[in-house]
Amino acid sequence: MWQFFHKLGSPKWFYGIAGRFMPWLLGAGLLLSLCGIVWGLLFAPQDYLQGNSYRIIFIHVPTAFLAQSVYMMIAVAGVITLVWKMKVADVFVRSVAPVGVVLTLLALFTGAVWGKPTWGAYWVWDARLTSMLILLFLYLGIIGLGYAYSDEKTAARSVAVLAIVGVVNIPIIKYSVDWWNTLHQPATFRITEKPTMPAEMWVPLLLVVLGTYLLFGWIAFYRMQTEILRRERRTRWVRELVQTGGQSQLKTGGA
């Protein structure tokens, strides 16, 4: 266990291991989300109140879920950067923050599209929407601060502090629909209770959520590999990798 943790500190080792996981993440993620989306869009029953317009939930909920989880992952990676000074954790933060921006934008966009037929307006200044907007600003702040420093170590540690401070917003987003009386409907999934939807609706939704997580894993690994190559471009192993055209299987054992 600890050996694995220590190995994570080596970008070279991580590059190799990420490459092994990526095809599986991509395959399983595509399979699950395609199954879920096809099932949800074509075969799941209509909502008795919202008709067919509710079906955007199969895109909206996974992106919104992931937008929040990605921020939590970034914050955890920030703690790891500050405490163990692990390079890979910072690589994760910097490569994943733009993905978080896209996910938050997608969640806001699909929410707006869903809001028009249900609430009669694209945008409402509601607690959940506003706090998602704050999340978007937090992501942009992390990216901006990361680019502001030319020294990578300083950038890594500053971004880590900012990410950890921003975590206060996550519970506010999560519980905004319970704390304030708002238009947005309460949480779809709870660990402690049975979902309020019929199984034909929530099972495909769960499939898409799981699939999106896996796809996120693939994107994260892909971007991290690129970032590692960029940062380690002067090392010998990267040069060898480039010279052989990336064909040779990297030894993942020692590092």
Place this chain on the structure above:
Amino acid sequence: MGSRQPLAVPLLDPVNSSPGVWHAMVAVLRRDLRLSVRQKQDLLNPLLFFVMVVALFPLGVSPESSFLGEAGAGILWVGALLATMLSLDHLFRFDFEDGTLEQIALQPQPLFLLVLSKILAHWLVTGLPLVILTPLLGLMLYLDGNSVAVLCLTLLIGTPVLSLIGSVGAALTVGLRAGGVLLSLLVIPLYIPVLIFGTGTVMAAGSGADVSGHLALMAAMLVLALVLAPLAAAAALKISLSAS
């Protein structure tokens, strides 16, 4: 392992011979206050900014008393928030540039307590005058007496939170040449909850509801920021100092 010989020359012990934590905090506070008083322009600028931003709304949107009475609390809160944010860049900048900050960080006293002193000085110089000026501006925006009182109370609890949260952003960007714009990007997302609760309290008071719950929530924010923000700001300052 014999008995220790008394030393002829007393060793210079930086920890034992330096003043206590309380003493050092008071010293930093007095120094910052004195510097602010001598730089009167810095003292006045946030206040002038506050007044001008507030004056823009009746001119730009509507001078009707119905609009101003409803939006007045929000206008004053946004004005106070922007004025605080504008003054944040100065919180550590000058001390960082002339090396004072490095000396403060080298003190044996914990840095976060000295940073807390600096934040307190910042609030006394920018936040408190804003609160004192609020009743006047509130009357100009046709707020009724009860709303003005509640507004002042929320600002009294809220502006220290703004200074505390802002100190983290200021500490993160102090080493950057063009930190000002980035600072607002970092700080505003964290200010929004304070703003929402602050104006929400005044709205509740305007509709005749009991606001003690709202005020308790704001006080909880203040306590949370008071405990955590100096620690984060001190950590960020150390990063900025090690980079320069």
